[in-house]
Amino acid sequence: MGSVSLKIGDGTSRFRRAAMYSSAINITKFFSLLTTILFALYAFTSSPKDRQNHLLHHTRNNISLISEHVSLILREIDSSKKKLAKIDKERLGYESLDLSRPHLANELKLFLQPRQLPMGKDSRTGITEMVASVGHSCVKSVDLLSRYMAYKVSGPCPDDWSVAQKLILRGCEPLPRRRCFAKSVPKVGLDPFPISLWKPVGDKNVIWSGLECKSFECLNSKKMSRGCVGCFDLVGGYENQKFVKSRGKNEFLIDDVLALGSGGVRIGFDIGGGSGTFAARMAERNVTVITSTLNIDAPISEFIAARGLFPLFLSLDHRFPFYDNTFDFVHVAGGLYMGERPEKLEFLMFDIDRILRAGGLFWLDNFCCPNNEKKSDLISLIERFTYKKLKWVVGEKVDSAGSGKIEVYLSAVLQKPVRA
């Protein structure tokens, strides 16, 4: 056949669908519907005289009874329709990625085919073949995925990382492009560490394709997200005062927080770290920080790397690629937009807890909530982890991104307990 189908669901959804139909509108109800309609037809189409007689003889079968039946049935049909729509939606994402469909990039088919292990079954793990890992959510964006995979093997990669990032943001991770040469730029004038931490990065050192701005000057004048207001200006703006000068009780100083760690703070993870300034300040204190980032509207990852810091290109839907109890601290800045899915924040909190060592610090830095209700949710979530509150400041302030709206914030340093 030459075509492979990647089965993801259990393949029984067609059966479930049929079962749904028969259970939702079962035979009894169908008959009741039929009787009601026939009766209604009879009542309304017969002559006025007949009708009067009829109504006299059947006083119990009155209009309100009919409408009650009809509305019950309509409700039933409506709820079945909703259930069916839900099943269809689930099927879309999980049943199968059909590699025999037309116009699918050949490289994608090749990538996804399972590969037999050359030496047969592996005695230690018991596996016989390698399965290419590509997220199930890719199925939902298979046309975009196919476009992304339409490249020449061993040739230059298409200059389209914005497509890649779109896929990542739709949960399509890890990306399957592996066999082309990524576009590169000559990085000229890089400074040695630690001078590199605060040297402006040249516009020519990064790739601007797919971005609205074509220079850091443009980015600095643009309204960026909350964690990056003028964050590429390392010389003139506020960026070089962050974490060393406080503008209010909600802004903690790095040295104060480090003092809480009693010397054992050596490696950390920064989420929502803007242009890497937190990592830079930590680097000056001989603390190694990995900054998680995507290139949303700016070449953030390249900027952080040019400063001599470690960017991790990863969406927050991803389980962190670190082993349990790894970090001495985790720093989270700004707000994390979780849309209408509050459980996403819970997934994130558990993963942060997992990679943080016992006794390690969890620093929430001006963590914003759009309103008091969201704040209460956040606080009750955090308190479930029973961390020790070393610092805890809750208050209100005007949104720093300049919307003028009042936001609730939480700044805290929490210590992970030793759990039995």
Ligand SMILES: *[C@@H]1O[C@H](CO)[C@@H](O)[C@H](O)[C@H]1NC(C)=O
């Ligand atoms: C119509 O049926 C309803 C429900 O069975 C009953 O409560 C009502 O009294 C009836 N009305 C007439 C006019 O018979």
Ligand SMILES: *[C@@H]1O[C@H](CO)[C@@H](O)[C@H](O)[C@H]1NC(C)=O
């Ligand atoms: C960082 O490490 C270097 C080299 O060991 C040392 O000279 C310097 O004093 C340290 N800086 C801090 C702030 O501890």
